[in-house]
Amino acid sequence: MNHNRLTQTTGMRVFAIINYTMLLLAAFICLLPLVNVLAVSLSSSNAANANLVKLWPVDFTINSYRMIFGRPEVHTAFWISIQRTVLGVLINNILTVMMAYPLAKSTKVFKGRNAYMYSLIFVMLFNGGLVPTYIVVKELHLVDTIWALVLPGAVPIFSIILMMNFLRQLPGEIEEAAFMDGASYFTSLLRVIVPLSMPVIATVTLFHFVGHWNDWFAALLYMNNMDDYPLQTMLQAVLKGNDIKTLDDAKLFADVSDRTLKSAQIFVTTLPILVLYPFLQKYFAQGIVLGSVKG
Template sequence: MAIKSNWQTRIFQFVIIAILILLALAVLFPFLLTLSSSFASDNELLMESAVLWPQDWTLDAYRFLLDNDQFTQSFKNALVITVVGTAINMTLSVLMAYGLAQPDVKGRRLVNFMVLFTMLFHGGMIPTYLVVNELGLIDSYWAIWLVNAIIPFNMIIIRSYFQTLPKELKESARIDGCGEFKILLRIILPVSMPTLVTFTLFYTVVNWNTYFQAVLYLNDADSYPLQVFLRQVLIVNPSELGLVITKSGYMFTESVRHALILLAALPLIVVYPFMQRHFSKGMMMGSVKG
């Protein structure tokens, strides 16, 4: 019976590993195809939209994008939206989560209900636009930052994690004369770093991929983030948008489009390995304690 059970375990592990390898290849293959095609020449991509191994490797597509003012401006806009937006998201989410995690806060249940209510019912696009317009935030990044200042689900998970922390941590700090703000900064945040890094990554992805709200609230094309520029190049005819403006006559060919896709994903690809350790630990904490 032990031998049979051992064989069954090995077969099960083999099937799981095979499935994971297939899933990894399904994710990795399009990325490699895009990467290699971005280094291909335009003549090679005239017949095929993508190649796995270019015959002539070239950096023309990347040189063109780095020399293109619209690309560099949209990339800078995306960085500003992401960095400032994520800072606002995490600051407000942590402050609200810490306040709602305190059992002695008056009106805590009502505020919790209001937060949950926004997860089930939303005012809608038109009422939100009217509020943003009345506040005079059209054509301002504050329209993007304030509308998504707190994602209720993320805040609730952070609050739930704060509630699992030992009460002795805060009680000992209060005995030493620390106020609530010092307790949050010096005790709660350091021990909650894996969870905070996890949701920082979530907010970063949301802000970096901002598209719909940028189109909705921003009228100035110079303020558009990278995702809007990416959509214009990939879907809309670039010649109709004034995007084919080059001294050398070079234009948004297939190789440039592949390079643009890769550069749009590159910041998150670069950041994730540095956050992976905290991210994995934070996900485990959220699943067990949250």
């Protein structure tokens, strides 16, 4: 008996070591491209263009970052991106919760559930197209406002379906107990459902954050003034424009290349997501699994 236990314990330890080794190797492989991008962004243009940079900067320089952050318009764009992301995530999350909650009920409780679900599925698969969307935004006088960046995508249907499926697997007795204590549907949603739904809320929050932070096309479409561009769109303009306004700009452009600038852009725009993800990771896996259990 002791021999079997010892063998089992040894086998479990060996399996754990192999498992952790493989996971660390996989994580290292996933990080290699990002490390390479960072190394290229901190290397000279000659080294980057000659493909001499691997995982460590060659001829270390921060001129690419000076080129990006040395412009006042980039600072303004960064602040606009923060506003757009915070406002957009807040609107997305509120509408996701408010729509997923009734859709998680049965047709006995919410008689119009199926009609709403068919409508959501239809508009998720089909849309009016780019030109009609622009006309609607223009007619609502949203062009050149931050609302043009957040309202067209205010209802994230995939997130609603994900959260709806999560809510449907919660025990109904929990909400029934709240009703017996005199709670209304709204009170039950805020005091019972939302606290229990933090894993899926964290999951959709990450989706919404990445979507708003990475989006550059909406501002290019709805903003006529570069002063209203968020960070992603502004960096696209800086990289493509390469406008030299001062002698310092001329010196910086002489020391950087398109590849080092793009690498710096990738790292700058990815960093906030890398910082946010570890705080949501433990909820993310649980939320994405539980939210896809039921149809």
